[in-house]
Every structure is written in C-alpha cells, then in structure tokens.
Amino acid sequence: MTRRWLRTAGAFALAFLSVSALYWFLVDPHWLAGRGESGMPGNVRAQALFALLIGTLSGLLAWLLERRAHAPLRALQDELQRLDPGNVLHRLRPPDAPELHALAGGINDLLSRVHVALGQLDRFAAQVAHELRLPLTLARLRLDQAAPDLPDAVADELVAELERLTQFVDKTLLLAKAEQGNLPLKRVRVDLRALLARIAEGIALMAEAEDRTLELDDAPAWIAFDADYTKQIVYNLLANALRHGSGRIRVRLRTGGTRVRLVVVNDLRAIPARQGSLGSGQRMIAALAALHRGMHVRYRSDGHHYLARVVVDAAAD
Helix, strand or coil, rough: CCCCHHHHHHHHEEEEEEEHHHHHHHHCCCCCCCCCCCCCHHHHHHHHHHHHHHHHHHHHHHHHHHHHHHHHHHHHHHHCCCCCCCCCCCCCCCCCCCCHHHHHHHHHHHHHHHHHHHHHHHHHHHHHHHHHHHHHHHHHHHHHHHHHHHHHHHHHHHHHHHHHHHHHHHHHHHHHHHHHHCCCCEEEEEHHHHHHHHHHHHHHHHHCCCCEEEECCCCEEEEEEHHHHHHHHHHHHHHHHHHEEEEEEEEEEEEEEEEEEEEEEEEEECCCCCCCHHHHHHHHHHHHHCCCCCCCEEEEEEEEEEEEEEEEECCCC
16 A cells, blocks of 8 residues: 555545544533433443544545555556566557556556667668578688688688578578568478487587586477477577576476476576577467467566477467
8 A cells, every 4th residue: 555545544544533522522521431311331442442443444445445546557567567578579468547548558658669769770680681691601602612722720710600600591581581470381290309308418518518417307208399499489499598508498388288398497596697599499489389370389487497488389389
C-alpha cells in the first residue's frame, strides 16, 4: 500500500471519528466520562472498539481502492517484464485504464522503430556478407596457387584466417535468410539421439581442455525436421553453454507422448564474457527454430544456473 493511500485512509478514519465524537458530545456532554444520561457504563470502551473498527474498515477500503487503481499499471509492468529481447515483433496490449493508453502506445511505437532499425541493419549485414563471398573465394584460390612459395606456418595461418572469415560470412547470410523465412526446409526423420551424441562428443573434448565436463543423459528420440538446421540448433546450444558458462554442462533428452524435450544446463560465469556472441547464437537458434512448426526454445536463469530448453512436437508437420 502506498503512502498516499495510507494518508487517505488515516484522514478518512480521523474525520469520521471526529464527527462521531462531536455528535455524541453534543447529544450527551458526559458521554466521554461514561456518566451520560443514559446511565450505561462502558461508553469509553465501546467507543474505542468503534474507533478500532472504523480504522480497520478504512484501511481495508484504502487497500481495495489502491489495488483497483494500480491494477492496470501492474499488468502493464508485468507485460513489459515478459518482453523477449530477441522478439521485437511483440506488442503491448491496450491496458484497461484509458490514461495508460498513451504510455502503451509510445512503447509500441518505440518497439516498431527498433524493429525497423534492426531490419535495416540485418539487410545491410546480409548485403555486406554477400559482397564479401566473391573476394574471399578469389583470395582462397590465389592463396592455394601461392602456397608452395610460402612458409608452411604462414600458409596455414592464412588458410585458417580465410576459413574463419568464410564461416562468419556464411553464418551471417544463413541468419539473414532464416530470419526472413527464405530458407527451404528438407524434412526427414532425424535421429536426435544420434545427432546429439555426435555433437556432444566434440563439445566434451573442448570442455575437457578447460577442466570441465559434459554429462549426457539421452533417450531415443525421432523427429521429422530438417537435419542440417536441427544440427545447427543443437550445436549452438552446446557451444553457448561451453563458451559462456562454467563448471559442468548437463544435457538431458527426454520423450513424452508426441513431445521431445532437449534441456541444456550450465553454471553461470562469475563475470559474464562475450555477451554479444551469445546473443548472436540465440538469434540463430530462434531463427532456425521458427522455420520448423512445432519447435519452441525457451531460456531461464536463476542467477546461478542457465537453462536452455527446446520442446519439439513430433506430431507437428
């Protein structure tokens, strides 16, 4: 209860009791001493109970009014907290209170401008990545031709850097096409258990190099999804846990009815590192998952652990 409503309740109760006391005093001047004309003892005690009742009722009335008056604002605040930073298409619903319509409209306009700005940035990044593919290909061909005349260490380093740039460009193009819905799907029956085991094997080796462990607890699971994009999703989930987490990585694969659940849990770092790349990985996961009907990705953190959950409806087509 806010101070404003406490003051309102106190003022109402004090005014009511003052008027009541004045009335009884005018009717019976000896009312306070309990020696009134009525001759009934205990007036002081009765009036004290009466004052307590009025104060309690006034406080309850103020609490109900505060709850009713602030309910639309609390609902708007709860909806703001549920906004997904990775989904700027979400808009706030018009609140019940007319005085909050302008505020909600202003927030929705801001989200629209952010969406337009991000779209322009993504299109620019995709265009740059597309323009870089040809120069990178030519550079790789010329490097292959000049490799015999270069020291092995220099040639290997140049090849590795070109490969890294090529992968970055390909990833940027893939993300842009996925978010625009321009990726064709090749639905096949995917053995998610086998795919997860292959990816987890490589992640486990990298985790071991950092004195960390990966625990895999799987179960047979088949889904009718695109194999390549599903592999990308699973790889990004495990790579994010390795890159941004600490301690052991726990992976759970479970089936129940028509649903398949993949859960990745890791401890949080004391100091977050490379937050930008984590957002890029989540964008890739969200974009690829959105292409598949029946796949949903959720993230949750309790301050100590980070949990990523993929829920797949195997019956969706």
